[in-house]
Amino acid sequence: MFHSLSAFLALFAFWLLLSGYFTVFLLSAGAAGALSVLAFAHRMDVIDREGHPAHLGWKALFSYWPWLLREIVKSAWDVSRRILDPRLPISPTLARFAPTQKSELGLVIHANSITLTPGTIAVEVGDGEMLVHALTESGAAGLSGSEMDRRVTRLEGAG
Numbered sequence: 001m002f003h004s005l006s007a008f009l010a011l012f013a014f015w016l017l018l019s020g021y022f023t024v025f026l027l028s029a030g031a032a033g034a035l036s037v038l039a040f041a042h043r044m045d046v047i048d049r050e051g052h053p054a055h056l057g058w059k060a061l062f063s064y065w066p067w068l069l070r071e072i073v074k075s076a077w078d079v080s081r082r083i084l085d086p087r088l089p090i091s092p093t094l095a096r097f098a099p100t101q102k103s104e105l106g107l108v109i110h111a112n113s114i115t116l117t118p119g120t121i122a123v124e125v126g127d128g129e130m131l132v133h134a135l136t137e138s139g140a141a142g143l144s145g146s147e148m149d150r151r152v153t154r155l156e157g158a159g
Contacts (some may be wrong), residue, residue, distance in 0.1 A: 003047050008038050008062050017099050043079060071148070072117055079118040094123070095140035100149055106156035113148055 006035035011109045016022075019030060041047050082089055111122035111130060119135035120143075134140035143149075 002014045006036060006040070007041065007047055008034050009099065011037055060155055064151055066150060068116070068148075069115055075120075076118045090135050093132055093137050093140040094131060095134060095143055096129055097144035098128055099130050100153045101156050102153075106152055109155065110149065110152040113144075113152065117148075120129050 017029040101110055108127050111125045114120050114122045119139055121133045123133050124131040132143055133149050
């Protein structure tokens with residue numbers, strides 16, 4: 001029930017954000033649309049802890065997302081500096097490492113966080129290991145036991 005209610009609120013809030021109109025008819029139409037999408041999602045059986053991880057909400061919002069945004073900005077600055085350097089100091093590398101997450105949701109959050117960070121792309125996620133393409137050897141070497149790995153594991157345990 002919690003996941004259904006939070007999914008409805010998220011869908012309706014998104015509709016309000018895109019619409020910007022607050023008449024009774026349009027608010028009713030937005031609520032009906034959100035309920036329809038929620039009904040389809042229930043029929044497809046995608047409203048659960050992994051399909052809509054609302055249980056991670058506040059911890060992710062106030063702890064993980066600000067940290068990840070800082071990492072994305074720092075990494076974007078580093079990649080930009082490397083690209084503008086006339087020597088082009090890059091050393092593309094594939095690295096395989098064992099993440100510490102136990103659930104599929106944790107692995108997906110970790111892989112997506114790696115891919116969101118400029119200079120790295122999660123290429124393959126399997127049972128107990130992840131293959132990542134990094135722009136530099138030092139970036140690849142820092143994947144195993146990284147701060148991101150620890151934070152995602154801590155976030156995963158919050159639910």
